[in-house]
Amino acid sequence: MLEHTAPPGKAPLIPPLDTRHQVETPEGIDLPLRPAGLMVRAVAFSIDLGLRAVITGALFIVLAFLGKLGMGLGSLLLFAVSWWYMVLFEVLRQGQSPGKQWMGLRVVHDDGTPVGWSASLLRNLLRFVDLMPFGYFLGAISCLQHPTFKRLGDLAAGTLVIHIERPLTRPQLPEAEPRRSPIPLSLSEQRALLGFAERQAELSPARVNELAALLAQPLHISAPKAVGELNGIARGLLGPT
Amino acid sequence: MKQSLFENRHKAEWERFALALERLERGKDTSQVAAFPKAYRRLCQHLALAQERGYSSFLIDSLQQQVLRGHQQLYRHRSRLGANLLGFILAGFPRLVRQEWRFVLVAALLFFGSLVGFGVLVYVFPELVYNLIPADQVREMQGMYDPVAGHLGRSAERAASEDWVMFGYYIMHNIGIAFQTFASGLLAGLGSAFFLFYNGLMIGAVAGHLTEIGYGQTFWSFVIGHGAFELTAIALAGAAGLKLGWVLIAPGRLTRGEALRQAARQSVLLVCGVMLFLLIAAFIEAYWSSRTAVTPLTKYLVGAALWVAVATYLLFAGRIRHAPE
Numbered sequence: 190m191l192e193h194t195a196p197p198g199k200a201p202l203i204p205p206l207d208t209r210h211q212v213e214t215p216e217g218i219d220l221p222l223r224p225a226g227l228m229v230r231a232v233a234f235s236i237d238l239g240l241r242a243v244i245t246g247a248l249f250i251v252l253a254f255l256g257k258l259g260m261g262l263g264s265l266l267l268f269a270v271s272w273w274y275m276v277l278f279e280v281l282r283q284g285q286s287p288g289k290q291w292m293g294l295r296v297v298h299d300d301g302t303p304v305g306w307s308a309s310l311l312r313n314l315l316r317f318v319d320l321m322p323f324g325y326f327l328g329a330i331s332c333l334q335h336p337t338f339k340r341l342g343d344l345a346a347g348t349l350v351i352h353i354e355r356p357l358t359r360p361q362l363p364e365a366e367p368r369r370s371p372i373p374l375s376l377s378e379q380r381a382l383l384g385f386a387e388r389q390a391e392l393s394p395a396r397v398n399e400l401a402a403l404l405a406q407p408l409h410i411s412a413p414k415a416v417g418e419l420n421g422i423a424r425g426l427l428g429p430t
Numbered sequence: 431m432k433q434s435l436f437e438n439r440h441k442a443e444w445e446r447f448a449l450a451l452e453r454l455e456r457g458k459d460t461s462q463v464a465a466f467p468k469a470y471r472r473l474c475q476h477l478a479l480a481q482e483r484g485y486s487s488f489l490i491d492s493l494q495q496q497v498l499r500g501h502q503q504l505y506r507h508r509s510r511l512g513a514n515l516l517g518f519i520l521a522g523f524p525r526l527v528r529q530e531w532r533f534v535l536v537a538a539l540l541f542f543g544s545l546v547g548f549g550v551l552v553y554v555f556p557e558l559v560y561n562l563i564p565a566d567q568v569r570e571m572q573g574m575y576d577p578v579a580g581h582l583g584r585s586a587e588r589a590a591s592e593d594w595v596m597f598g599y600y601i602m603h604n605i606g607i608a609f610q611t612f613a614s615g616l617l618a619g620l621g622s623a624f625f626l627f628y629n630g631l632m633i634g635a636v637a638g639h640l641t642e643i644g645y646g647q648t649f650w651s652f653v654i655g656h657g658a659f660e661l662t663a664i665a666l667a668g669a670a671g672l673k674l675g676w677v678l679i680a681p682g683r684l685t686r687g688e689a690l691r692q693a694a695r696q697s698v699l700l701v702c703g704v705m706l707f708l709l710i711a712a713f714i715e716a717y718w719s720s721r722t723a724v725t726p727l728t729k730y731l732v733g734a735a736l737w738v739a740v741a742t743y744l745l746f747a748g749r750i751r752h753a754p755e
Contacts (some may be wrong), residue, residue: 214505216474220498257595264598272609283455298507301498305507311698317613318621341616344687345674345694354495360488376484383486427486428432 210337210349212301220301223352224337225294227329230350236288241270272313279309293353308346360387362427363376365420371409379426386423431487440476447473447496454503470500521748523703526696528745533676537626537668541661544630545637552638559639562631565734571636575645575652597716604660604708608667612701615671618678622671629664651726654733655719658740659711663704670700 209221238327248266252259278286284295284304296304296312304312319328319340328340337349363386374382389397410418447469454466477493529532552559559568607629614621640649673693681689714736719729 214474214497214501216471218474218497219476220501221495221497261594261596261598264595264602268598268602268605272605297502300505301501302505303502303508307695307698310701311694314609314613314698314701315616317610318616321614323616345616345690347691347694354498357488357492357495374484376482379484380487380490383484387486387488426433426484428434 208337210351212299214301221303222297223354225350225352226293226338227332229292229294229352230332230338231325232317233286233288233292233294237275237286240287245270251415265418265427275313275316275390276306276309279304279313280306290351293355294350295353297349297351299349304348308348312342312346312348315345316340318342361390362386362423363389363420365417365424367424367427367429368418368421369425370422372407382419382423383426386420389420431483433480433483433489435486436476436480436483437489440689443469443472443478444493447500451496451499451503455499466500467504469593470497470504473497473500518699518702519706522699523706523746524747526699527624527666527669527706529697530700533669533672534666537622537672538665540623540626541630541665541668544627545634545661546632548634548727549638549641552635553642556639556642559635568639572643572645574737575640575648577645577648593716593720596720597712600715601709604663604712605705608663608701608704608708611664612667612671612674612697612699612704615674615697616678617675619672619675625671626665626668633661638747647726649733651729651733652719654730655736656711656715658733658736659707659714660745662740663707663711666700666707667704671696673697673700705755 198404208224208226210224212220212222215423245267248270249263255262271273275286279296282290284297294311298304298308316328319325319326319331319342325340328342330339331344332338335344339349343349368430370382385400392400397416401419402412404419405412405415408415408418408422450466450469450615454463473493474497477490477497480490480493548562552562563571578724607625609624611625611629614625637649639654640646674690674697677689686691718732
């Protein structure tokens with residue numbers, strides 16, 4: 190779990206254990222972004238590649254009937270699809286090309302704002318270097334060694350590919366008699382207890398008992414009744430509903 | 431304050447914010463925008479309070495999601511593309527080119543140096559062309575610029591309707607080359623240097639060879655017009671690429687990543703100007719250079735005028751600041 194209280198003095202922030210990337214907003218809030226890794230991005234790119242192939246194929250069949258006009262139009266469209274497909278989708282559709290949308294990804298600036306024209310153009314022009322010397326070799330290496338999985342184009346453009354946040358559903362807290370904690374709890378302990386109550390439905394009963402038993406001794410409660418007691422404390426923290 | 435009380439007290443406000451957010455994200459109906467920043471800052475305060483009081487993960491996470499979406503709406507980079515574009519063409523682009531004159535100079539020397547060098551070399555030693563370019567490509571080139579054929583450009587028989595076809599082809603081909611030349615600059619500038627040198631070599635060899643076998647008139651009168659824009663554009667794209675490469679080698683007082691981001695922001699503007707140049711070049715190439723009704727003399731005069739125009743534009747445009755910018 191992330192420590193949200195300010196560290197004492199000027200101690201540096203402890204980097205989170207997972208791949209979350211913290212952005213501090215002008216309002217003094219830390220927003221966690223979840224950068225997307227190599228595999229999911231590769232799949233999104235393959236989807237886009239397939240889609241582009243289909244579009245180009247369909248266009249050429251249609252334009253073949255138009256003769257000379259079609260040929261000229263065809264080269265213009267081929268140019269547009271090969272160099273502008275990603276840029277147009279990313280800028281006009283909140284950072285999502287169809288492949289990215291399918292995989293639940295989006296492109297944002299480093300500060301978490303939606304990607305703009307110049308950054309999107311840059312990251313997609315520099316794709317040419319990421320593709321070198323064959324099949325995204327440089328891009329993949331850069332992506333794998335970077336803490337927020339940036340390929341070279343992302344590094345230069347200052348962009349980030351992140352997972353879209355899925356809407357949350359309110360978890361049901363188990364029924365229990367609200368009670369006070371026998372000892373004072375720190376903030377992270379409070380959140381841990383609330384987390385235990387909120388996530389109980391996702392855990393097996395054996396695991397729930399095991400976790401609760403760990404806390405029985407420090408909280409001075411009996412191990413068999415620990416689950417109920419902990420739920421009670423969580424209810425107490427939450428307040429009357 | 432207990433969490434449930436906190437939630438009950440602010441629930442209505444959060445729901446209103448979510449509605450406003452959805453409207454903004456869809457880009458429709460922006461009547462309530464004025465109240466949005468204030469509502470967003472309130473939400474930020476609620477999130478900070480929730481974190482400080484150790485409320486449950488569900489509440490904090492959902493507030494965080496709302497704040498993130500609000501942040502993206504409030505701080506999005508809006509560009510007034512139309513107004514910016516005019517200012518960029520009138521003053522911004524030539525100013526940028528002058529500001530980056532070192533890279534432009536190096537790129538121009540590489541490109542035009544290899545062009546002229548190999549042109550002269552092939553002119554003096556005619557067999558050399560077969561070492562540089564495959565024989566069937568040389569034959570194809572000869573076919574295109576054969577004075578007897580009476581038509582110009584990429585094919586021997588060229589009707590007016592084909593101008594359009596070639597326009598499309600030139601756009602795709604030339605802008606593609608410019609993009610490559612720029613992007614490969616990220617490889618410490620080596621890629622850009624290579625593409626500048628290589629393209630200069632190819633064009634120079636073809637020019638030297640065609641002049642040497644006596645097709646000079648058709649070739650030079652064809653290329654002089656659009657060359658002003660096309661060749662300059664390739665050199666500028668190379669300059670943008672070299673800039674990327676150079677900051678990786680010598681980032682100065684910044685970290686390499688930060689230096690690269692700053693240089694890239696400038697370079698991409700250069701590339702936008704390059705695209706504009708290539709658009710003009712493709713237009714001239716398809717609709718003016720290929721016309722056979724015009725005498726070569728007129729073409730030379732117009733071509734020279736275009737070169738002067740490009741040089742004047744890059745050297746002098748935007749030196750005086752005007753109010754409407």
